[in-house]
Amino acid sequence: MTILSMNRKALEKAIGKVDEAMEKSITDMGTPIEYVNDEEVAVEVFPNRPDLLSLQNFARAVNQYRGKGKLANFNVKSSGEKLIVDKSLPKEWPYAIACIIKGVKFDDERIKEVIDIQEKLGMGILRKRKKGGIGLYPLEKIEFPIKFVGKKPEDIKFKPLEFPRVINGRQILGQHPTGRDYAHICQDWDVFPIFVDNAGTIMSMPPIINSHDVGKIDETTKDIFLEATGTNLHALKKAFNIIAISLAAMGGQIYSIDCKQQDGKVISAPDLSGEKMDFKVEDINKMLGVDFSEKKVKEYLSRMGIGVESTGDDPKGPKCKAIVPAYRTDILHWVDLAEEVAIAHGYDNFEPILPEISTIAEEDPKSKSKKVISNVLAGLGLLEVNSFHINTKKDVKKIHYGLTDFIELEDSKTGRDVLRVDLLTNMMQILYENSDASYPHKIFEVGRVFSKDTSQEAGVIENEKLSVVLSDEKVNFTDLKQILDYLFKMLEVEYEIKDGSHVGFIDGRCGEVVVNGKSIGYIGEVNPRVLKNWKIKMPAVALEIDLEGLI
Amino acid sequence: MDIKVIIESLSPIERKLIPLLSGEPVSVDELANEDLDKTTILRAAEFLKKKDLAETEEKEEEIVDLGILGVHYRKNHLPERALLIALHDKKELAIKDIKKATGLNDNEAKVALGTLKKKALVDLKQGNLVLNAKSDEVSKKFVEELFLESLPRELSSLAPEEKFALENLKKRKDLVEVLQTKEIAVKLTKNGLEIQKEKLDVDLIEQLTPQMLKSNGFKNKKFRRYDLTAGVPRIYGGKRHFVNQAVDHAKSIWLEMGFKEMSGDLVDSGFWVFDSLFTAQDHPVREMQDTFYLKDIKAKLPEKKIVEGVKKSHEGGVDGSKGWSQEWKEEDAKKTLLRPHTTCLSSRALMEIGKNLKENVPAKYFALGRCFRNETVDWSHGFEFNQTEGIVIDENANFRQLLGYLTQFFKKMGYDKIRIRPAYFAYTEPSLEIDVFHPVHKKWLELGGAGMFRPEVTIPMFGRHIPVLAWGPGFDRIIMDYFKITDLRNMYKNDINQLREMKFWRKD
Structure with missing residues (x-):
């Protein structure tokens, strides 16, 4: 069970007073309240909604749900920088994407928040880092272009985070606490993946640990290099998008990086344009047992942060395209849109009915x-x-x-x-x-x-x-x-x-x-x-x- | 007081006891005789008390009784008496001959001499002991002897000279002892005294016998009246285990609602438990720490068409679904495990229904059975638990109907008020969580999840999407609540005393 606990003052600044009506809205939205006290508000976040795992993202969802927020629209500029994903990488860890985020206002609280969301994404959607890992670096300490390469663990030498001296890749797995926790992921690989900058500095050894010298953010950090690497590109992109928009919500401006993959394809990351999904209003109505108009469905979906485009009149009824935000990981099929509509309508507002079907009971x-x-x-x-x-x-x-x-x-x-x-x-x-x-x-x-x-x-x-x-x-x-x-x-x-x-x-x-x-x-x-x-x-x-x- | 009724209700032992009692308390010891032992007297006294005919008093008493040597001396003589008798015969005795003449040991001889000297019954003349008393004085019993003969006595009843004798005897080893005892005494109340005056040996029938029936011996006779309010010794009957009683009840609810029972094995494959229910192969619930996997036993997968359909669901491509966007492996599906839920029975049922949709739809199925979870046991966690579950397969099934069934089901379970909220399960969409309002504790109880099966679940089984409503409330909480069990460990403890005392399941 994942619990998101938020500073009450900061949350109230973003969504308004947390009173009884607000608590009901939060629960109805699908994030049951765990506790509320003077300092904190804590909610349970189901595993299908990692995009809610930060105060800013949660606040955006609440505001949208209460009809007070706009659909998210992310302004991504190009940085012109490059990341090269090298063929020397272990076959078990082939993908990397990265971007730059400038002008984040960090303080103690926010650093904690970022580490917390990084950790929760690593545990959840990235399956205890088995599918991938995420890393953040102060931009000023690194030099582009950056390479993601594979190297023999014995030849990888750097000072890992919060460690007193330089050790090699194999030693990190045995001696560093984080190394020991995640050693099982990569210990059998022939080569380990590392990020190296243009000056030849080792920045990190994913998915285990960053360098203490160039991979540690603090209160003085304003501009960030953000990367995600791993085995499942789909999951990686989702986790990467979620952390990128969290940083953007903290005042950062996202700059994309061209990430050249091993097969030569260039991914310009992050891609925050929404994904399109076809649906029919009549299907949703049939599933929920209601008769909502297209306008109503549109309004409900927008309250769940999802945009809708009409694709013109269909003789069988209106056919629509939903624009699913890039941070949503859980919209796999139009039935998922139906649930969004139901949540926006409010589960309480559905009137129970019993159908007229006849079946014969039988005990085993x-x-x-x-x-x-x-x-x-x-x-x-x-x-x-x-x-x-x-x-x-x-x-x-x-x-x-x-x-x-x-x-x-x-x-x-x-x-x-x-x-x-x-x-x-x-x-x-x-x-x-x-x-x-x-x-x-x-x-x-x-x-x-x-x-x-x-x-x-x-x-x-x-x-x-x-x-x-x-x-x-x-x-x-x-x-x-x-x-x-x-x-x-x-x-x-x-x-x-x-x-x-x-x-x-x-x-x-x-x-x-x-x-x-x-x-x-x-x-x-x-x-x-x-x-x-x-x-x-x-x-x-x-x-x-x-x-x-x-x- | 109806004297006649009371007399008719006296049991034989009460009738025996009443004449022995008076208005003053008499101890049970004193009352005991050949015909009435102490236990019987106590029982009879209890009966009389209930009828307000007698009262009992408990007295803490200190009793003076003979010690081991005391018993011996009472049978023979006290040493001083033995010496006095010897001296009476010989008139004079050399000190050194005392032991020989009396048969006393060193210590006894010393005590005997000292005592007689103190009583001034003897003198010492040139090493010889001389009697200094007349014959009548010699034959008179000592106060100590009289006292010993009177034992046992209550300490409080001793006369001053007896107290003095007791103090003397206490100085000598093992002659007397003082014991603390509890004594119960019985006396008649005012009503009791009145009853005592009546004729008690009325001819009442105590027990009807076959002979009486045959000989009409009961005619014109009265039966002794019973005290119908008296307590009786406990007996215990045979019965079903309380969990099974509850299970039967829940089954009857499903049956009343027109559902057909599904049953199946407790051991099943990863395929049916997880894959067919669209649970991603890297989903945390599939990890060993939550689940009881069996060592070295691999399951067979169902027919290829079904397996291919499930694979496609996971990898993406069923009805436009993106699936989990990762490769699906048969290996994980072949693992065997103790089922963590009964929903695997539902997905198996879907496969069977899919074999002939035209014939089989609409359909309503339920299951109720044991499930397992690899968990350390404490008061709120058990590694075995019961789950119940229902599915409705109908082309026109919808979300509002799901709410309709849930409302109906929980009403029959005794919960009139339910509350639903959004939830997440891999295999349902929409998904919801059900809370019921506990009418006594006035609080909401979380009872489990429900939803509509996703197309990724139904399409591999049906070939196309047909709505399936599903709900699977936990059942043990309802059982615990009814039987007031607060510790889950007591559900399957099989404590025979607990089982004997446990009430029957009776819920309307």
């Missing part, structure tokens, strides 16, 4: 049968339990001491590392944990157990099982067989019990339950070895049968 037949079985057993005074589907290997081995073929979980944070192979293990745990409750204990569970099966789509077969366990000072096979017998009578199932053998039960007191000639499970007195393993102090009888053929 298996779940119906399971309910019947549970009700029969509850009627006998048994208590239904409900246990977890994952176990520890150690607990499973308290019964199945020789078992090795587990279905294991990767990196479980729960301490439980395998899918359950039976219900009995959990039943034993329940007996163990309830030695202080008055006896007899009469419990049952209906649930799924797992085993490997390559013929299944997901490589695992899941079987519905029933387990019943009785535990008391005096309890024996007959007590449980009576229950099984009653259950099968109620279900009209013919069964027989054959001599069986199971690690969990006492030899000679363990029967195999056979239905239609097929063994479906076991019933017997629990092996004292198992009871001891579980530190259970009372005898127990148990059964576990497969319900698949019965339900």
Whole structure:
């Protein structure tokens, strides 16, 4: 969850007083308020809206939403400078774009803000820098043209940000805190990417760290060189656009740079012209169940910062083109425009209706049968339990001491590392944990157990099982067989019990339950070895049968 | 007071006890006899108290009783008595012969000599002990002996000379001990005294027997009246687990609304859990730290047409959608995991519906089942939880209908007031979050998300876009709220005491 917290005074200067009505507008816009106090206003920003992740951008959206702002229009001048993206770059990190922003009024607060948005874009849209990284430099410290090149890490030597001495690229990954955090991204690459200016100064080693000497902005910085590099050009451009307009909103003027890519194509960055998207008003109306005029839709979209051009009369109704601002990352399809219209209209203002369609309800037949079985057993005074589907290997081995073929979980944070192979293990745990409750204990569970099966789509077969366990000072096979017998009578199932053998039960007191000639499970007195393993102090009888053929 | 009714309601033990009581408190110890043991008396006294016929008093008492040596001496003689008897026989005894003549040990002999000297019953003459008392004096019991014989006694009841004897005996080891005890005494109240005057042994039937039925033995007889307000020992019945009771209830709501149940495996592939739901392959929810992936088990993907459609959705190109503008890899789709939501059942249902749109649309489906999330457990986080979910597939489905279904569903769940706000989910557009107003706590509860499936989700399954309304509120919060469970860990704790006490799910 991404929280944007903003200085209240600065925000109120931009949008007006944060009172109840304003809070409602902010929530309705799709940024729920986290908290408001005298100093700060904090909102949640959903991952589809990284363009809201700074005070200025957020304020622009609020003003537009409240009908008080204009559509964003960014004035980009050309700097005439060049960036050359070299073929020596690692194949994993092929793209770079850059621009210049002049005249930003930095103070402590703003520097913090810029670092914060840079960090949030890096975490979100750039996926923890796996898709790309963003860098800022004081313009006065570098000399154009600038090259983005690949070099052997051992040959890259500079002083990284906030580090006392010069070290090489490999050492940065091991010694610099940021290097350690992001080492996993590039440690296996043959060459590492670096920015080098015309004087041959190493400016940074993306996506890890800037140079301390030329890559650090402070309060004296006015003009900025801004770059973004990475593996996914689409995501890069979006992140780059968002940070560029954030800086522009702080009073900066954007100057484009011609960025010559490896394939020779020149990208003039940033491209802040909006993207065009076709839509039909009638589609939006049908989706939302409303009858908005084209004018209304236009007005709503403009309140969401989106412009609309009509493309002339269509016999099927007006067809329009939306101009989606360059900072929006989430408008993929016209349905996204429909949501914008809905948000502008206000979710509260839609009247719920129920359609007149006829469908026939149907409960899953298996779940119906399971309910019947549970009700029969509850009627006998048994208590239904409900246990977890994952176990520890150690607990499973308290019964199945020789078992090795587990279905294991990767990196479980729960301490439980395998899918359950039976219900009995959990039943034993329940007996163990309830030695202080008055006896007899009469419990049952209906649930799924797992085993490997390559013929299944997901490589695992899941079987519905029933387990019943009785535990008391005096309890024996007959007590449980009576229950099984009653259950099968109620279900009209013919069964027989054959001599069986199971690690969990006492030899000679363990029967195999056979239905239609097929063994479906076991019933017997629990092996004292198992009871001891579980530190259970009372005898127990148990059964576990497969319900698949019965339900 | 209706004496007659009261007498008819006296149980046999009460009837036995009343004659033994009086207006003064009598201790239970004293009341106990062969017929009525202490426990029975206490029970009977409790019954009488409820009828306002008796009162009980608890008295903290200090009781003087015999010590180990005291018991021994009471059976035999005190050392001083043994010496006196020996001296009475021989008239004179050499000091050195005392032990031999009496059988006393060193210490006893010393104590016996000292005591008799103090009582001036003996003299010492040239190393010999001489009796200095007449026969009647010799045969008279010492005050200590009388006291020992009277034990046990209440400390407060001792006469001054007995107190003096006690002080003397206390100086000698293990002769007497003073114990703190609690004593319960019973006395009759004014009503009790009146009842006592009545004839209590009326002929009442205590228990109807088959013989009485056969012989008409109950005719013209009265049954002893019961105290119907008396407490009874607890019993517990068998029952469904409370979570399952709630699940059944929620299912019935879906069924009432005409939905068909979807069911499926708990283990599913990345394809169905994420890819078919337009969740980008590098989306953080797919990372291992949030999800239970299975080690070394790969899933098979569905038929090529479906896989190709999903691939196209992600890479861009479905119905003009830009997709995620990145390459889609089968490898991630083949990972297997414990489902983190039930929405994978919905996307599987879409595929089935897509096989024959003409026949299958419109349709309404629901699912309710266990889901998993790789999470450290605490009071508000569990790694297993329940989700419920519904989809409506209809050419004319729209956003306002979604709100209509949600309003209806939550009304049936017991929440009349709902509130919706914008939200973001990868696979729905528009998306919304539902809060319901808790009628008792007077506050909004966040219950989950809803929306309309994106064309990137529906087109690979249907071949074209048909609106699908979807909502998947969390269900455990509703269960916790109803059963007043404040710690999620108690949901699947299987504490037998808790399960026995837990009320049944009953929500209208």
